[in-house]
Amino acid sequence: xxxxxxxxxxxxxxxxxxxxxxxxxxxxxxxxxxxxxxxxxxxxxxxxxxxxxxxxxxxxxxxxxxxxxxxxxxxxxxxxxxxxxxxxxxxxxxxxxxxxxxxxxxxxxxxxxxxxxxxxxxxxxxxxxxxxxxxxxxxxxxxxxxxxxxxxxxxxxxxxxxxxxxxxxxxxxxxxxxxxxxxxxxxxxxxxxxxxxxxxxxxxxxxxxxxxxxxxxxxxxxxxxxxxxxxxxxxxxxxxxxxxxxxxxxxxxxxxxxxxxxxxxxxxxxxxxxxxxxxxxxxxxxxxxxxxxxxxxxxxxxxxxxxxxxxxxxxxxxxxxxxxxxxxxxxxxxxxxxxxxxxxxxxxxxxxxxxxxxxxxxxxxxxxxxxxxxxxxxxxxxxxxxxxxxxxxxxxxxxxxxxxxxxxxxxxxxxxxxxxxxxxxxxxxxxxxxxxxxxxxxxxxxxxxxxxxxxxxxxxxxxxxxxxxxxxxxxx
Amino acid sequence: xxxxxxxxxxxxxxxxxxxxxxxxxxxxxxxxxxxxxxxxxxxxxxxxxxxxxxxxxxxxxxxxxxxxxxxxxxxxxxxxxxxxxxxxxxxxxxxxxxxxxxxxxxxxxxxxxxxxxxxxxxxxxxxxxxxxxxxxxxxxxxxxxxxxxxxxxxxxxxxxxxxxxxxxxxxxxxxxxxxxxxxxxxxxxxxxxxxxxxxxxxxxxxxxxxxxxxxxxxxxxxxxxxxxxxxxxxxxxxxxxxxxxxxxxxxxxxxxxxxxxxxxxxxxxxxxxxxxxxxxx
Numbered sequence: 175x176x177x178x179x180x181x182x183x184x185x186x187x188x189x190x191x192x193x194x195x196x197x198x199x200x201x202x203x204x205x206x207x208x209x210x211x212x213x214x215x216x217x218x219x220x221x222x223x224x225x226x227x228x229x230x231x232x233x234x235x236x237x238x239x240x241x242x243x244x245x246x247x248x249x250x251x252x253x254x255x256x257x258x259x260x261x262x263x264x265x266x267x268x269x270x271x272x273x274x275x276x277x278x279x280x281x282x283x284x285x286x287x288x289x290x291x292x293x294x295x296x297x298x299x300x301x302x303x304x305x306x307x308x309x310x311x312x313x314x315x316x317x318x319x320x321x322x323x324x325x326x327x328x329x330x331x332x333x334x335x336x337x338x339x340x341x342x343x344x345x346x347x348x349x350x351x352x353x354x355x356x357x358x359x360x361x362x363x364x365x366x367x368x369x370x371x372x373x374x375x376x377x378x379x380x381x382x383x384x385x386x387x388x389x390x391x392x393x394x395x396x397x398x399x400x401x402x403x404x405x406x407x408x409x410x411x412x413x414x415x416x417x418x419x420x421x422x423x424x425x426x427x428x429x430x431x432x433x434x435x436x437x438x439x440x441x442x443x444x445x446x447x448x449x450x451x452x453x454x455x456x457x458x459x460x461x462x463x464x465x466x467x468x469x470x471x472x473x474x475x476x477x478x479x480x481x482x483x484x485x486x487x488x489x490x491x492x493x494x495x496x497x498x499x500x501x502x503x504x505x506x507x508x509x510x511x512x513x514x515x516x517x518x519x520x521x522x523x524x525x526x527x528x529x530x531x532x533x534x535x536x537x538x539x540x541x542x543x544x545x546x547x548x549x550x551x552x553x554x555x556x557x558x559x560x561x562x563x564x565x566x567x568x569x570x571x572x573x574x575x576x577x578x579x580x581x582x583x584x585x586x587x588x589x590x591x592x593x594x595x596x597x598x599x600x601x602x603x604x605x606x607x608x609x610x611x612x613x614x615x616x617x618x619x620x621x622x623x624x625x626x627x628x629x630x631x632x633x634x635x636x637x638x639x640x641x642x643x644x645x646x647x648x649x650x
Numbered sequence: 651x652x653x654x655x656x657x658x659x660x661x662x663x664x665x666x667x668x669x670x671x672x673x674x675x676x677x678x679x680x681x682x683x684x685x686x687x688x689x690x691x692x693x694x695x696x697x698x699x700x701x702x703x704x705x706x707x708x709x710x711x712x713x714x715x716x717x718x719x720x721x722x723x724x725x726x727x728x729x730x731x732x733x734x735x736x737x738x739x740x741x742x743x744x745x746x747x748x749x750x751x752x753x754x755x756x757x758x759x760x761x762x763x764x765x766x767x768x769x770x771x772x773x774x775x776x777x778x779x780x781x782x783x784x785x786x787x788x789x790x791x792x793x794x795x796x797x798x799x800x801x802x803x804x805x806x807x808x809x810x811x812x813x814x815x816x817x818x819x820x821x822x823x824x825x826x827x828x829x830x831x832x833x834x835x836x837x838x839x840x841x842x843x844x845x846x847x848x849x850x851x852x853x854x855x856x857x858x859x860x861x862x863x864x865x866x867x868x869x870x871x872x873x874x875x876x877x878x879x880x881x882x883x884x885x886x887x888x889x890x891x892x893x894x895x896x897x898x899x900x901x902x903x904x905x906x907x908x909x910x911x912x913x914x915x916x917x918x919x920x921x922x923x924x925x926x927x928x929x930x931x
Contacts, residue, residue: 281893285690405787461782461784461785610894
């Protein structure tokens with residue numbers, strides 16, 4: 175009896191270890207990180223690209239024309255892209271395959287996919303640094319209709335030879351998102367430090383208001399002014415990338431350059447200003463921030479537990495989709511990120527893009543042509559434009575889009591308002607940040623600062639030295 | 651018989667040999683080759699010689715500190731896992747009521763994947779630390795012991811099964827003889843049972859050692875190296891070298907080759923050591 179049991183158990187052990195072995199490769203990465211993606215089929219795990227390819231491969235292309243294979247960056251719009259691909263194939267007969275990389279794995283998936291025989295013909299880079307990585311694969315788009323339709327030619331990624339290698343397909347903006355209902359409730363309280371949001375046009379004023387709001391948080395029914403400053407590993411991009419862009423923008427501006435091999439982090443104190451304000455007026459204690467994810471922050475905002483959160487217009491979906499959200503559409507507004515830099519009264523939102531389309535230069539000519547036709551269809555045909563604006567929510571920077579062809583969610587509307595109200599937009603300079611390793615180290619230092627293990631001077635030193643090291647390392 | 655075996659050896663092993671070659675040998679050889687190259691995609695590489703290996707060991711790469719953390723983690727977890735697993739196995743080979751239930755329960759964690767476990771334990775540990783207004787990433791010690799706890803929880807059950815199988819194969823004559831000779835239970839354990847289950851110990855030591863050394867999923871999910879890469883293990887360090895920075899794919903590859911050599915060396919030393927202690931039954 176006992177022997178039988180043992181053997182049975184051992185069998186279970188054996189089988190289970192096999193199951194674990196098989197199961198983990200296919201499901202872990204996408205399931206854990208990209209709930210929005212449509213399971214394994216569309217989001218290949220980095221470990222198993224070969225298996226995925228054969229599974230997802232559609233019938234071969236028609237004999238004459240090429241085919242399109244788009245490696246999509248945004249898991250949140252995967253379903254929309256599949257729909258677009260099907261619609262385009264139905265209309266033109268050209269095969270379009272869209273694969274979405276799981277959140278945070280785009281570079282890995284692109285690396286393995288592009289080395290294969292059925293490589294993506296259309297992919298995206300995140301700016302000059304990404305171009306440096308993929309320049310061997312980027313087709314010169316100077317004469318393409320896509321580039322010619324771009325309304326601001328300066329937005330495109332250009333190479334050393336003057337060619338155009340990446341064309342942005344959307345413009346995005348970020349700043350401090352606030353809940354106007356809570357702000358109005360605050361302005362109505364006794365001794366409010368401001369009477370309207372328009373009066374908040376500098377860091378000093380923002381600080382005054384925020385600290386007063388924290389003091390009155392019980393009356394306002396909030397747990398803190400700012401949503402928790404998410405510092406869980408991998409969830410810190412709002413700070414080490416987006417917030418860090420502000421001081422770097424001003425440092426570039428002072429030096430009249432668009433990139434620097436070494437920075438002095440001249441405006442580190444300004445970063446510290448807003449950072450301290452964020453973490454000390456938050457919904458939780460600074461020591462707990464290491465357990466918070468971006469979705470936690472957005473949920474807090476959507477549920478009305480806080481009045482402000484730093485994020486971009488892409489976050490509207492995350493706010494509106496939260497179950498039981500209490501924030502009204504008309505109350506969601508943007509405010510610039512003030513850090514106490516001279517002249518910031520005229521500062522607008524941080525506006526730019528890190529989504530550039532590139533056409534694979536090593537694909538066959540037929541495929542390249544099919545791909546260019548496809549993107550051209552996206553920006554010029556009525557159906558394509560409809561998808562761009564309504565399904566994908568892209569604020570497309572192309573002259574082919576009329577004034578009425580813009581996304582209409584509240585944050586996008588706010589973005590257009592800021593673009594048109596004469597304020598100076600802060601450009602996205604984080605596309606020149608040296609590497610992911612630099613950003614990760616910066617984020618780790620911010621976490622250490624919150625936990626009291628590092629002083630601000632340590633953080634500043636780390637940023638300066640790591641920037642120089644990483645710039646040197648990647649320049650080789 | 652021998653002859654026929656030899657004759658058909660190739661035919662019968664061919665499928666496995668082919669699979670092994672495609673899934674292991676070819677990628678392995680290519681991987682070693684790539685460690686001497688600078689590349690972005692595997693099909694487009696240029697030879698740079700030993701430069702990647704030099705870079706791999708330079709200061710900013712964190713390879714040595716990851717090695718240190720991995721080594722101390724491995725030592726602690728190998729000892730704790732095996733001690734715990736053996737103790738539980740001893741308890742569950744006595745005739746206690748509900749032995750089967752216990753065995754199943756202890757074995758269950760092994761059925762859950764590493765990433766899931768990592769996130770689950772992260773939540774649980776953070777929930778406990780919440781009381782002290784801190785998190786698992788606040789201090790490298792939390793991460794270290796969290797990882798040890800996680801690995802114990804996951805692997806003890808599996809090792810326990812192997813030990814149980816070993817213990818049940820100890821001939822009862824030997825134990826009875828020892829009893830008649832007046833051996834205490836402790837003496838029976840040390841002088842009879844342990845030498846007799848030495849082959850199980852070899853297997854368990856090998857499994858825990860190599861699994862702890864190669865740990866990746868759990869490390870990535872639980873702390874992802876935070877704070878400041880102080881809880882980063884070798885596999886994670888290699889992964890981040892490969893993907894963290896443009897132009898460092900080759901360095902990551904070089905590290906991976908070094909990692910492979912270390913793992914093989916340790917495994918061989920450990921195997922020959924524990925094997926020498928095994929006794930014929």
